[in-house]
Amino acid sequence: VSPLIALMQDQVDALRALGVRAGFMNSTQDFDERRSMEAQFLAGELDLLYLAPERLRLDSTLSLLARGEISVFAIDE
Numbered sequence: 677v678s679p680l681i682a683l684m685q686d687q688v689d690a691l692r693a694l695g696v697r698a699g700f701m702n703s704t705q706d707f708d709e710r711r712s713m714e715a716q717f718l719a720g721e722l723d724l725l726y727l728a729p730e731r732l733r734l735d736s737t738l739s740l741l742a743r744g745e746i747s748v749f750a751i752d753e
Contacts, residue, residue, distance in 0.1 A: 684726045691724060700726035701737075717744050 684700045691698035699713045699722050716722050717740065729751070731737045 680728065684728070688726060696724060697722050698724040698726070701731060702726075702728040703730075714740055720745060 681702050681704055684702060688698045688700050697716075699716060701710060701713050705713070713722075713725070717725055727737065
């Protein structure tokens with residue numbers, strides 16, 4: 677597991693422990709996990725969604741983001 681993916685999981689776990697509705701999407705997830713996260717995002721059930729940078733190259737991710745409501749978009753490189 678890459679350091680970025682491990683960090684993403686750690687941050688989501690810590691945020692959830694504080695009551696923040698956080699999730700992530702990356703290459704470690706299977707189809708059902710991704711679909712569940714997409715559904716939560718589209719239903720407005722997430723306060724924060726972490727994405728691996730390479731997902732922004734995918735048309736499916738861009739389509740998903742276009743259909744959801746985003747208040748702030750931040751990129752950390």
